[in-house]
Amino acid sequence: ELKVEQNPLFLSMQEGKNYTIYCNYSTTSDRLYWYRQDPGKSLESLFVLLSNGAVKQEGRLMASLDTKARLSTLHITAAVHDLSATYFCAVLVSNFGNEKLTFGTGTRLTIIP
Amino acid sequence: DGGITQSPKYLFRKEGQNVTLSCEQNLNHDAMYWYRQDPGQGLRLIYYSQIVNDFQKGDIAEGYSVSREKKESFPLTVTSAQKNPTAFYLCASSPVDRLDIDTGPSPLHFGNGTRLTVT
Numbered sequence: 434e435l436k437v438e439q440n441p442l443f444l445s446m447q448e449g450k451n452y453t454i455y456c457n458y459s460t461t462s463d464r465l466y467w468y469r470q471d472p473g474k475s476l477e478s479l480f481v482l483l484s485n486g487a488v489k490q491e492g493r494l495m496a497s498l499d500t501k502a503r504l505s506t507l508h509i510t511a512a513v514h515d516l517s518a519t520y521f522c523a524v525l526v527s528n529f530g531n532e533k534l535t536f537g538t539g540t541r542l543t544i545i546p
Numbered sequence: 547d548g549g550i551t552q553s554p555k556y557l558f559r560k561e562g563q564n565v566t567l568s569c570e571q572n573l574n575h576d577a578m579y580w581y582r583q584d585p586g587q588g589l590r591l592i593y594y595s596q597i598v599n600d601f602q603k604g605d606i607a608e609g610y611s612v613s614r615e616k617k618e619s620f621p622l623t624v625t626s627a628q629k630n631p632t633a634f635y636l637c638a639s640s641p642v643d644r645l646d647i648d649t650g651p652s653p654l655h656f657g658n659g660t661r662l663t664v665t
Contacts, residue, residue, distance in 0.1 A: 437588075466653050466654070474658070474659075475636060475656040475657060475658045475659050476636065476638075476656045477656075478654070481653050521588060521589070531596065531602055532577070532596070532642075533591065533594070533604070534591070534654060535591070535605075536581075536588040536590075537588055538587060538588040539586075539587070539588050
């Protein structure tokens with residue numbers, strides 16, 4: 434059974450600082466996704482990572498994928514308050530034509546002024 | 547505008563009653579999914595469907611049922627057999643072939659969720 438683990442689960446950081454969220458998964462995957470969720474809201478897609486060494490950047494967020502290590506990272510640069518949210522990684526596995534997306538437990542990020 | 551509509555946003559039921567959550571999409575997506583989210587936790591897959599009239603159990607299907615009679619619709623019934631039904635339920639959809647040459651891969655598109663409270 435695929436396991437997707439994120440750490441840390443909770444992260445408080447000051448504005449202007451840098452930090453990294455880690456996502457480890459236990460089996461070979463076709464794709465990895467990062468999502469953002471604001472309290473009480475739905476999920477917003479941030480990045481899709483397809484291949485080993487893939488790197489995507491949008492504003493102060495940068496995601497990377499190492500398929501050999503089964504690890505993805507979400508790096509936050511010079512954090513601002515608007516980035517406070519819960520971030521999820523999700524791993525896609527195809528099995529005999531059925532595709533299944535398994536989510537990590539999420540990282541609740543709080544940016545402190 | 548294309549999107550996924552879940553209704554209602556909030557739903558209250560008494561224990562022992564079945565309840566059906568609606569999910570409609572006009573994105574022309576083949577695949578649809580139901581996830582459950584409990585406070586402070588990630589999403590867990592309940593059921594998914596990649597084609598009309600076919601669906602598969604996810605990780606926590608017990609106590610739930612679905613149907614996929616139309617491409618646009620994937621309703622979820624929470625039955626009285628579900629021991630802890632109070633949760634936030636999210637519906638999602640995606641094209642089965644996620645690789646679009648022009649725009650790149652398409653991730654899941656989520657609805658705004660239904661918060662179910664059973665007392």
